[in-house]
Amino acid sequence: MTATRTQDVAATIRQVELLEEAGADVIRIAVDNPKDVAALAEIRRARPRANLSIDLQENYRLAERVAPFVQKLRYNPGHLHHIEREKPIHEKVRYLVNVARAHGCAMRIGVNAGSVDPAKLAKYAHDHSITPMVESALDHCAMLDDLGFDQYCVSLKDSDPNKVIDANVLFADARPDVPLHLGVTEAGMPPDGVIKTRVAFEQLITRGIGDTIRVSLTLPFENKGEEVTIGRRILDDIAGGRFRSVPRFEQHGMNIISCPSCSRVENEAFIDLAQNVRSMTEYAKEHDITIAVMGCRVNGPGETDDADLGMWCAPSFVNLKRGPQTIGQFTYDEILGRLRVELDKLIEEKTVSSRV
Numbered sequence: 001m002t003a004t005r006t007q008d009v010a011a012t013i014r015q016v017e018l019l020e021e022a023g024a025d026v027i028r029i030a031v032d033n034p035k036d037v038a039a040l041a042e043i044r045r046a047r048p049r050a051n052l053s054i055d056l057q058e059n060y061r062l063a064e065r066v067a068p069f070v071q072k073l074r075y076n077p078g079h080l081h082h083i084e085r086e087k088p089i090h091e092k093v094r095y096l097v098n099v100a101r102a103h104g105c106a107m108r109i110g111v112n113a114g115s116v117d118p119a120k121l122a123k124y125a126h127d128h129s130i131t132p133m134v135e136s137a138l139d140h141c142a143m144l145d146d147l148g149f150d151q152y153c154v155s156l157k158d159s160d161p162n163k164v165i166d167a168n169v170l171f172a173d174a175r176p177d178v179p180l181h182l183g184v185t186e187a188g189m190p191p192d193g194v195i196k197t198r199v200a201f202e203q204l205i206t207r208g209i210g211d212t213i214r215v216s217l218t219l220p221f222e223n224k225g226e227e228v229t230i231g232r233r234i235l236d237d238i239a240g241g242r243f244r245s246v247p248r249f250e251q252h253g254m255n256i257i258s259c260p261s262c263s264r265v266e267n268e269a270f271i272d273l274a275q276n277v278r279s280m281t282e283y284a285k286e287h288d289i290t291i292a293v294m295g296c297r298v299n300g301p302g303e304t305d306d307a308d309l310g311m312w313c314a315p316s317f318v319n320l321k322r323g324p325q326t327i328g329q330f331t332y333d334e335i336l337g338r339l340r341v342e343l344d345k346l347i348e349e350k351t352v353s354s355r356v
Helices: 009-022 034-046 060-069 077-081 089-103 130-146 161-174 192-205 226-239 269-284 335-355
Strands: 027-030 052-055 072-075 106-112 152-157 255-258 290-294 309-313 318-322 325-330
Touching: 009 027, 009 034, 009 226, 027 034, 034 060, 052 060, 060 072, 060 089, 072 077, 072 089, 077 089, 077 106, 077 130, 089 106, 089 130, 106 130, 130 152, 130 161, 152 161, 161 192, 192 226, 192 255, 255 269, 269 290, 269 309, 269 335, 309 335, 318 335, 325 335
Parallel strands: 027 052, 052 072, 072 106, 106 152, 255 290, 290 309
Antiparallel strands: 309 318, 318 325
């Protein structure tokens, strides 16, 4: 997926070139408004042979405007609730199918742990996130099937590789006929992000689960092609019987979750912030604490809920959270200092609790 703002046409074209040079078979670009659509048209003219998948984000109504320029439409079932809330979900899905069919596009039902259908989440405990994801994917598969549309695949992504494994195994058992796109979302920075991704791929692909993959890493924009290189290396290792994972990925010590960045990121300082968080928290590396650094307002709020401390980045400030509760908004210059204060509090509380 391109990590630039889609409206920055030159930068996004550069990203497409880098990904193509690295051997990407499909390149995903996000659109969130009409200006992004206009930029997409320019990008398509510049790269006429690129195999493009469009990420519709929260505005599914853009589908008919972008479909002429792409091969695949990706939508998140959880995001269909945000616009035209009075309209039934199945009507929105019917619209997407009609657009895809009219333009010869495939579709991806992309379920993310941080933005699951609210009605599904309400049925289960907060820490029971896998079943709502799988149910959501199965429901949308049934909708597409009922509409007679079979050119689709599904993805079920989480930042925890164990949950990615469990969700995809459950889905594959229920719908072995549906192609699966594999990925660990917000895997973070190398090498940790590579390890998490490798664990999920090794455990799933060796079970015969998975048809396409995406490696999702927080990288400088010019290095984005490394995701493709790493993904192909993992596939080569699996094919050659070279495995590095154990049956389950066990996270111990400090766990930094960070997204790979995309056109939704409103301040590129997010990438430096993720790197600085890792450096600053080195003193606490032995503590079992998860810190999430998210780059946007779309997935950031939800996908920081499960972290002990979470940040999602706006253009000029960073929202700091403790679990699902917001602590406040801080400038990029202030955030590391405040994060350390909250981290020290959390360590002290955990230390006291362990003694009781």
